[in-house]
Amino acid sequence: MSTNYLLALIAAAIGGACISAQAPINARLGGHLGGTVTAATVSFLVGFLVLAALTLLRGGVPSAAQVASAPWWAWVGGALGALYVWSAAWSVGTLGVVTMVAALVFGQLVAALAFDAVGAFGMAVREIGWTRIAAVGLVGAGLVLSRL
Structure with missing residues (x-):
């Protein structure tokens, strides 16, 4: 296993841990701000400010030509992220963190199989071999088991 691969796995695991913390934090914020949509908005605003500062510090502001060259579907990521953050903040109080994360991961994996299959x-x-399908099935089984 290469160092880059190992670092990528560690970064993804840390990101996953952050997602587990983010949903209940945003749900609690929503209780103070009057709703999970507002909490998700504030979450994105804080995230935007952090990322904007990092972009400026790195000197990575794109040119107008770079912005114009992006395909139309590349602009949908923010909306998908907003739906993701809202759905986690909204559902965590009902499902609990483990089941909410299992449901999110299951949805991610089902979509990921389709995306990998077509090179989306x-x-x-x-x-997409049987081992990858089995892995997704096991996560689905874990989702079911998390509620028994």
Whole structure:
């Protein structure tokens, strides 16, 4: 296993831990601000400010030509992220953190199989074998088990 691969796995695991914390934090914020949509808005605003500061510090502000060259579907990511953050903040109080994360991961994996199979969004096509399908099935089983 290469160092880059290991670092990518660690970064993804840390990101996953952050998501587990983010949903109940945003749900609590929603209780103070009057709703999960408002909490998700504030969450995105804080995230925007952090990322904008990092972008400026790195000197990575894109040119107008770079912005114009992006395909139309590349602009949908923020809306998808907003739906993701809202759905987590809204559902965590009902489902609990474990079940909410299991449901999110299951949905992510089902979509990821389809995206890998067709090479969606410019990604390389990746074979979908029985082991990958079984992995998604096991996460689905874990989702069911999390509620028994």
